[in-house]
Amino acid sequence: xxxxxxxxxxxxxxxxxxxxxxxxxxxxxxxxxxxxxxxxxxxxxxxxxxxxxxxxxxxxxxxxxxxxxxxxxxxxxxxxxxxxxxxxxxxxxxxxxxxxxxxxxxxxxxxxxxxxxxxxxxxxxxxxxxxxxxxxxxxxxxxxxxxxxxxxxxxxxxxxxxxxxxxxxxxxxxxxxxxxxxxxxxxxxxxxxxxxxxxxxxxxxxxxxxxxxxxxxxxxxxxxxxxxxxxxxxxxxxxxxxxxxxxxxxxxxxxxxxxxxxxxxxxxxxxxxxxxxxxxxxxxxxxxxxxxxxxxxxxxxxxxxxxxxxxxxxxxxxxxxxxxxxxxxxxxxxxxxxxxxxxx
Amino acid sequence: xxxxxxxxxxxxxxxxxxxxxxxxxxxxxxxxxxxxxxxxxxxxxxxxxxxxxxxxxxxxxxxxxxxxxxxxxxxxxxxxxxxxxxxxxxxxxxxxxxxxxxxxxxxxxxxxxxxxxxxxxxxxxxxxxxxxxxxxxxxxxxxxxxxxxxxxxxxxxxxxxxxxxxxxxxxxxxxxxxxxxxxxxxxxxxxxxxxxxxxxxxxxxxxxxxxxxxxxxxxxxxxxxxxxxxxxxxxxxxxxxxxxxxxxxxxxxxxxxxxxxxxxxxxxxxxxxxxxxxxxxxxxxxxxxxxxxxxxxxxxxxxxxxxxxxxxxxxxxxxxxxxxxxxxxxxxxxxxxxxxxxxx
Numbered sequence: 096x097x098x099x100x101x102x103x104x105x106x107x108x109x110x111x112x113x114x115x116x117x118x119x120x121x122x123x124x125x126x127x128x129x130x131x132x133x134x135x136x137x138x139x140x141x142x143x144x145x146x147x148x149x150x151x152x153x154x155x156x157x158x159x160x161x162x163x164x165x166x167x168x169x170x171x172x173x174x175x176x177x178x179x180x181x182x183x184x185x186x187x188x189x190x191x192x193x194x195x196x197x198x199x200x201x202x203x204x205x206x207x208x209x210x211x212x213x214x215x216x217x218x219x220x221x222x223x224x225x226x227x228x229x230x231x232x233x234x235x236x237x238x239x240x241x242x243x244x245x246x247x248x249x250x251x252x253x254x255x256x257x258x259x260x261x262x263x264x265x266x267x268x269x270x271x272x273x274x275x276x277x278x279x280x281x282x283x284x285x286x287x288x289x290x291x292x293x294x295x296x297x298x299x300x301x302x303x304x305x306x307x308x309x310x311x312x313x314x315x316x317x318x319x320x321x322x323x324x325x326x327x328x329x330x331x332x333x334x335x336x337x338x339x340x341x342x343x344x345x346x347x348x349x350x351x352x353x354x355x356x357x358x359x360x361x362x363x364x365x366x367x368x369x370x371x372x373x374x375x376x377x378x379x380x381x382x383x384x385x386x387x388x389x390x391x392x393x394x395x396x397x398x399x400x401x402x403x404x405x406x407x408x409x410x411x412x413x414x415x416x417x418x419x420x421x422x423x424x425x426x427x428x429x430x431x432x433x434x435x436x437x438x439x
Numbered sequence: 440x441x442x443x444x445x446x447x448x449x450x451x452x453x454x455x456x457x458x459x460x461x462x463x464x465x466x467x468x469x470x471x472x473x474x475x476x477x478x479x480x481x482x483x484x485x486x487x488x489x490x491x492x493x494x495x496x497x498x499x500x501x502x503x504x505x506x507x508x509x510x511x512x513x514x515x516x517x518x519x520x521x522x523x524x525x526x527x528x529x530x531x532x533x534x535x536x537x538x539x540x541x542x543x544x545x546x547x548x549x550x551x552x553x554x555x556x557x558x559x560x561x562x563x564x565x566x567x568x569x570x571x572x573x574x575x576x577x578x579x580x581x582x583x584x585x586x587x588x589x590x591x592x593x594x595x596x597x598x599x600x601x602x603x604x605x606x607x608x609x610x611x612x613x614x615x616x617x618x619x620x621x622x623x624x625x626x627x628x629x630x631x632x633x634x635x636x637x638x639x640x641x642x643x644x645x646x647x648x649x650x651x652x653x654x655x656x657x658x659x660x661x662x663x664x665x666x667x668x669x670x671x672x673x674x675x676x677x678x679x680x681x682x683x684x685x686x687x688x689x690x691x692x693x694x695x696x697x698x699x700x701x702x703x704x705x706x707x708x709x710x711x712x713x714x715x716x717x718x719x720x721x722x723x724x725x726x727x728x729x730x731x732x733x734x735x736x737x738x739x740x741x742x743x744x745x746x747x748x749x750x751x752x753x754x755x756x757x758x759x760x761x762x763x764x765x766x767x768x769x770x771x772x773x774x775x776x777x778x779x780x781x782x783x
Contacts, residue, residue, distance in 0.1 A: 209565055210565060218562070262625070262626075268615070270614075274605055274614065278606070278608065
């Protein structure tokens with residue numbers, strides 16, 4: 096595969112650029128009650144945007160009404176399933192930006208209910224793009240893709256030219272949805288781009304179970320004074336703090352050179368799961384974990400080590416992560432200590 | 440991307456191997472009234488197989504009841520839409536082989552009716568795989584993929600490690616469907632493989648319009664004494680004669696080393712469209728064509744030159760094409776001279 100040249104770094108958009116782009120603009124955030132969506136909505140509200148949150152609060156997703164409690168009076172909320180094509184078209188009319196983060200995120204659920212995963216992560220995405228063509232063809236779209244579509248890395252770090260080899264139904268559907276976005280740019284000129292996210296974490300994440308990321312159940316156990324389980328432990332992973340992910344979405348929306356392209360989003364240098372576990376316990380000041388062999392039903396869809404080469408996105412947009420892993424974990428713990436009851 | 444090593448060539452399966460594999464076996468052929476499906480069904484009937492043809496005769500597809508007129512009394516026909524999950528599960532029970540060729544094949548139609556294309560080429564394929572898991576988990580599956588998923592080739596010839604970059608909705612959906620097949624091998628052990636077909640042609644192809652391949656409308660015009668249109672003309676393409684495609688499906692089903700893998704299928708060395716036009720006229724002994732600029736609505740989904748590197752499949756299965764392009768065109772013309780009325 097042809098490697099994409101890494102361009103010389105540029106300066107990130109200025110605060111003035113960001114304000115000018117979003118102030119007064121009608122902006123749809125699908126999955127807007129989830130981890131990233133709610134943080135993005137909050138940021139956009141602060142920038143003066145007219146934010147429309149779309150979220151149907153699927154039981155297995157990251158959506159939680161409490162996530163937008165602080166901005167509830169300053170946004171419009173449509174508790175709409177993105178599978179509802181007619182309603183989505185009404186909502187898309189007049190939007191200048193669409194941050195498309197709605198999805199079924201659980202890899203395990205996608206294997207148990209593959210057709211439902213397809214309807215949410217693939218069919219509804221195509222419907223949304225058809226809606227954008229019809230209702231807001233000049234809007235900028237940023238799609239929340241996933242590193243899961245690479246499968247088990249053949250080389251590390253993984254750049255965007257790494258072959259795609261999804262290891263679960265979720266990965267296939269997310270791969271197709273990303274491809275629709277790029278296709279609709281190429282064929283119809285929609286200003287769409289896609290960010291291939293790695294583990295994103297932070298305040299407001301789902302901690303009830305591991306349907307969003309395993310970090311959620313670790314946090315929960317720690318806060319409840321229980322040991323958490325580390326499956327395996329040597330696997331390397333990278334992590335993006337939610338505020339850095341929000342920056343990435345805003346920059347992708349503002350910088351026109353992103354249109355029609357896909358980008359990895361990473362963060363700090365990768366750490367092993369054991370190192371992460373130790374860091375989390377240090378951040379909490381207390382706690383313990385148990386090391387377990389990988390459960391069989393997870394093992395077959397696990398990808399081993401992963402870390403992103405995200406130099407392309409840094410070069411094109413000037414993005415760089417600002418929150419170190421240790422600090423992000425501390426902020427997450429502090430948040431959930433206060434708001435724990437809303438998340439379990 | 441990591442290139443796949445080309446293995447030393449092996450001998451193709453013997454006639455005895457082929458007979459032993461299929462004699463008496465219950466075999467489903469989806470899209471069984473189409474160009475390849477009907478030829479495959481006919482071959483299997485000759486081998487003593489218990490063939491179940493599934494075809495819903497979508498108006499835009501290659502299915503034609505006349506294609507199976509000669510074997511109609513020796514096969515079971517289910518005029519079932521592969522989107523009908525319940526009926527498909529009943530039909531899959533007891534199948535030892537599933538040749539999965541059903542699909543919406545028109546690139547242009549996929550852009551006009553993207554969600555219907557998704558339901559046929561993506562959702563129904565996932566449903567079929569779920570059905571196989573439940574009803575015939577030991578069956579061998581061969582999926583008819585397409586070279587369309589590569590998009591515009593970055594290098595020629597195109598081998599299986601070439602990046603995937605579909606240029607139409609059909610390509611995205613076929614890419615996802617192929618990935619489901621490979622995934623279901625990796626996760627559930629289904630004996631599935633996929634063949635990425637290039638232009639396949641021959642007796643029984645759709646000639647009513649260009650929904651299956653442009654060669655169809657060329658043949659029709661020639662047989663009606665009209666000039667056919669060559670769009671562009673310099674583009675290089677390769678062609679597989681239908682009987683060679685049938686061999687490829689049979690070999691893929693028999694050779695266990697194919698399981699979980701994808702293979703390009705090519706044919707003779709590539710020719711330009713102009714050379715093909717000249718060869719077709721020579722085969723007919725008469726005729727004419729007009730060279731036209733590429734129509735705008737097609738141009739944006741055209742892929743330029745393409746020819747397959749199919750050495751991997753030749754090495755793994757011993758397959759090689761037997762029918763030269765000129766001979767294949769002559770056979771096709773001879774067939775349609777006799778049966779023209781059934782195809783227009």
